[in-house]
Amino acid sequence: MTTIFPIILYLTSLINIVLAVDYIPKDHILVNCGTFDRKTTDPDGRIWSSDKGSKYLVSSKGTFRASAKTQAPDVGRVPYMSGRVMYSNATYNFPISPGRVFLRLYFYPNVYSRSNAANAVFSVTVGSYALLRNFNVYKATQKLDVHYLVKEYYINVDSGILTVTFSPSYNTFAFVNGIEVVSMPSLYDNEDGDNIIGASSPFQIENSTTLESLYRLNVGGNYISPTKDELFRSWYDDSPYRSSYMLGVAEVADPGLTITYRKSLPSYTAPVDVYTTARYMTPDSFRNLEFNLTWLLPIDTRFAYLVRLHFCQILSNIDKVNQMVFNIYVNKITAFSAVDVIALTNSNGAPYIMDFVVIMPITKDPKQDLRVELNPSTKYRPQYYNAFLNGLEIFKINNTDGILTI
Numbered sequence: 590m591t592t593i594f595p596i597i598l599y600l601t602s603l604i605n606i607v608l609a610v611d612y613i614p615k616d617h618i619l620v621n622c623g624t625f626d627r628k629t630t631d632p633d634g635r636i637w638s639s640d641k642g643s644k645y646l647v648s649s650k651g652t653f654r655a656s657a658k659t660q661a662p663d664v665g666r667v668p669y670m671s672g673r674v675m676y677s678n679a680t681y682n683f684p685i686s687p688g689r690v691f692l693r694l695y696f697y698p699n700v701y702s703r704s705n706a707a708n709a710v711f712s713v714t715v716g717s718y719a720l721l722r723n724f725n726v727y728k729a730t731q732k733l734d735v736h737y738l739v740k741e742y743y744i745n746v747d748s749g750i751l752t753v754t755f756s757p758s759y760n761t762f763a764f765v766n767g768i769e770v771v772s773m774p775s776l777y778d779n780e781d782g783d784n785i786i787g788a789s790s791p792f793q794i795e796n797s798t799t800l801e802s803l804y805r806l807n808v809g810g811n812y813i814s815p816t817k818d819e820l821f822r823s824w825y826d827d828s829p830y831r832s833s834y835m836l837g838v839a840e841v842a843d844p845g846l847t848i849t850y851r852k853s854l855p856s857y858t859a860p861v862d863v864y865t866t867a868r869y870m871t872p873d874s875f876r877n878l879e880f881n882l883t884w885l886l887p888i889d890t891r892f893a894y895l896v897r898l899h900f901c902q903i904l905s906n907i908d909k910v911n912q913m914v915f916n917i918y919v920n921k922i923t924a925f926s927a928v929d930v931i932a933l934t935n936s937n938g939a940p941y942i943m944d945f946v947v948i949m950p951i952t953k954d955p956k957q958d959l960r961v962e963l964n965p966s967t968k969y970r971p972q973y974y975n976a977f978l979n980g981l982e983i984f985k986i987n988n989t990d991g992i993l994t995i
């Protein structure tokens with residue numbers, strides 16, 4: 590017997606989903622590597638299967654299963670507390686329908702039996718793409734001051750099988766805690782090409798392009814968990830990346846405003862929660878001429894990046910052309926000038942995205958900041974001097990050798 594309470598909960602969540610979903614992934618594989626339990630449930634309620642004797646792990650030779658020795662308070666049991674440790678190359682094959690997928694690799698560097706993940710150095714390849722090379726997860730988490738790490742890749746699979754190979758570097762080992770594969774539409778492709786900032790030729794994001802997701806921010810909003818996103822993405826608060834002496838104002842959509850997706854911009858582009866929150870400048874038009882809304886995102890030099898900006902005007906008093914018009918700069922270069930979101934969407938409550946590619950100048954420092962700035966455009970004397978942003982995604986683009994890491 591179920592009680593009434595869960596039924597109501599179930600119904601309301603069902604209604605939300607029915608209203609929102611434009612896409613249901615054909616394939617969604619969640620593998621909790623190294624666990625002894627056939628089925629495990631993560632804190633979001635998602636069910637993961639084990640890789641023990643699974644059809645995905647091609648050969649378990651030279652690998653073993655183990656539990657993490659200690660659990661940090663922010664680390665969920667599933668998929669992090671068990672892992673597969675690999676002392677020789679190990680391959681997972683995932684049968685999926687041809688097209689784009691998100692591949693997510695979950696890592697918790699801890700002690701697995703006698704193998705301390707602090708000493709694990711390894712590479713991960715998918716076909717001709719090097720996703721990770723001589724990578725030390727532990728060092729990466731130390732640098733970011735986090736306990737665990739999720740790496741996400743946007744990959745095209747023609748053959749119907751996604752092959753992921755882990756290769757330990759000389760005299761060391763590889764490990765992984767979880768692998769997720771979600772089939773998805775070509776959400777980030779652009780065969781006609783995206784603008785390159787500071788150059789006139791377009792940059793094509795085509796089938797041969799693999800992307801690594803670096804930042805996915807719900808600007809002016811809160812963390813959004815994978816269960817609230819049709820493609821199981823996580824969205825983070827933008828606060829750690831803001832940089833200006835005036836930080837702007839986080840706004841939430843007026844309760845009466847409905848977010849309306851159009852055919853050309855389906856609901857899987859980003860969840861409603863991304864569009865109902867935004868960061869604006871201050872309510873004072875003249876103060877807003879004295880600063881830029883600024884975000885600084887640390888990235889690797891020597892790569893090209895795809896940047897996607899998400900907009901949705903959520904103030905109910907802004908629904909006409911030339912009320913709020915602004916400029917967008919990337920690395921101090923004008924990316925778009927005099928952007929009027931209402932002119933582009935015809936109404937408030939309507940999502941809009943802008944993509945462009947940034948090629949980072951080569952500097953001595955292997956890390957530098959990708960700088961995104963907004964400020965009011967006064968060109969056409971709009972009613973308000975203000976600017977806003979709802980969401981920001983940044984992806985690293987594989988280089989000509991298919992490499993995604995330094």
Ligand SMILES: *[C@@H]1O[C@H](CO)[C@@H](O)[C@H](O)[C@H]1NC(C)=O
Pocket residue numbers: 687688689745746747796
């Ligand atoms: C890109 O890949 C998809 C899925 O494999 C395929 O249907 C499509 O025809 C490909 N496009 C091009 C231009 O090759």
Ligand SMILES: *[C@@H]1O[C@H](CO)[C@@H](O)[C@H](O)[C@H]1NC(C)=O
Pocket residue numbers: 678712714754756
């Ligand atoms: C393991 O994989 C690496 C990288 O893919 C490759 O260079 C190496 O030859 C492989 N080793 C074996 C023993 O197959």
Ligand SMILES: *[C@@H]1O[C@H](CO)[C@@H](O)[C@H](O)[C@H]1NC(C)=O
Pocket residue numbers: 878879880881918920921922962964
């Ligand atoms: C805003 O950013 C642009 C590009 O970096 C810069 O030229 C301009 O001076 C900045 N404005 C203010 C008020 O800081």
Ligand SMILES: *[C@@H]1O[C@H](CO)[C@@H](O)[C@H](O)[C@H]1NC(C)=O
Pocket residue numbers: 717718797798799986987988989990991992
């Ligand atoms: C990405 O890597 C693939 C495979 O090596 C290559 O064919 C493609 O040209 C690369 N893309 C870019 C933009 O360099």
